[in-house]
Amino acid sequence: MAVWALGLNHTTAPLDLRGRFAFALDQLTPTLHSLRGSFAPSRHPDVEAAIISTCNRTEIYCAADHAALDHTVGWLAESGGVSPSLLRSHAYTLEGDHAARHAFRVASGLDSMVLGEAQILGQMKDAVRAAENAGALGSTLNQLFQRSFAVAKEVRTATEIGAHSISMAAASVRLASQLFEDLKQTRVLFVGAGEMIDLAATHFAARSPKSIVIANRTLERGEKLASRFGGEAMRLADLPARLAEFDIVVSCTASTLPLIGLGAVERALKQRRHRPMFMVDLAVPRDIEPEVKALSDVYLYTVDDLAQVVQQGQAQRQAAVAQAEVIIDAGVQSFMHWLGQRGTVPLIQQLNAQTDAWRAAELARAKKLLARGEDLDAVLDALSRGLTQKMLHGAMAELHAGDAAAREQTAQTIARLFLRKER
Structure with missing residues (x-):
């Protein structure tokens, strides 16, 4: 699963350009529908999306099987009536852990004009609710934002990031x-x-x-x-x-x-x-x-x-910023680990479906044997042997396939998977 972000803020774009991309809260639902509908269904089915729009920033967060930054830039440029090249010159594009880190920094007030201000957190929560109500928020972006809110809470609890802020x-x-x-x-x-x-x-x-x-x-x-x-x-x-x-x-x-x-x-x-x-x-x-x-x-x-x-008082907050960045780094690592595990979900689902099919077949066979009056112990023994043979068949076939180097690598993998010692 790919995660990406596109944005422009008070440090990258002048006020009048930001104004072209400002979306009121009640505009977010139709805007999100427009954005998601602009992706080709064959290439990017069920794209997740959320838009954060405040006086200081407009940011789009997306998640899908494949990143589509160029398409996202083109869509936003068209919505604001400017060329993609002009938008790119004032915007930032982020993928993967960079997108996650940015979201966490924004939620924690580290990317605000007023360093450490708390208002952005409420604005992000409003944007997430709007995306959820629009049906645009899937499990990946939901995890990203919920973790960003948790990180922001920890930053405010464990540091003095907002102690000297001037709104x-x-x-x-x-x-x-x-x-x-x-x-x-x-x-x-x-x-x-x-x-x-x-x-x-x-x-x-x-x-x-x-x-x-x-x-x-x-x-x-x-x-x-x-x-x-x-x-x-x-x-x-x-x-x-x-x-x-x-x-x-x-x-x-x-x-x-x-x-x-x-x-x-x-x-x-x-x-x-x-x-x-x-x-x-x-x-x-x-x-x-x-x-x-x-x-x-x-x-x-x-x-x-x-x-x-x-920006006055920013010097006193630098120590708190360093502490906050450590908390954010830990949050990013945790999210990326979760995101990496998400890639194995289809395989896990396939394995579960396959083993369920094997179990159902052997169970049906055992019931027929019992109905014919076969010995219970013999039927249970046949059931267990049938299941283990089905589970090991693929591994055994791989051990006899390929050249010597491939067989050695396969042997190591099978030993690691099937011969693990109980702790």
């Missing part, structure tokens, strides 16, 4: 406090109501801003989140008219097109008489048009812009 939400608050002298005097707008906005709102709420407003396409969901912070909810459609009210805007939705355009921000700045606005776009693809960054009174940060801030 993007915390980094946003830190940057905002550099622009505004007192965050208690600011009005904050959050666009979206997902996990990332929940995290960001929690960090900003701790600084007690003057007001918190949640803008969301579904008002009920926005109200539910806003109530936790004593805030207000509004419809997404009302955002352009009210944008000028807010000093800080943090956006993270699953929209495929920008929700906040250059014109809307220009009008808001005019109403604000050019008082500065701090904006954070945590979405991939972008929620805020990139041209907004050029406005003199706007301080716009994307997920890539936050990289330098969140």
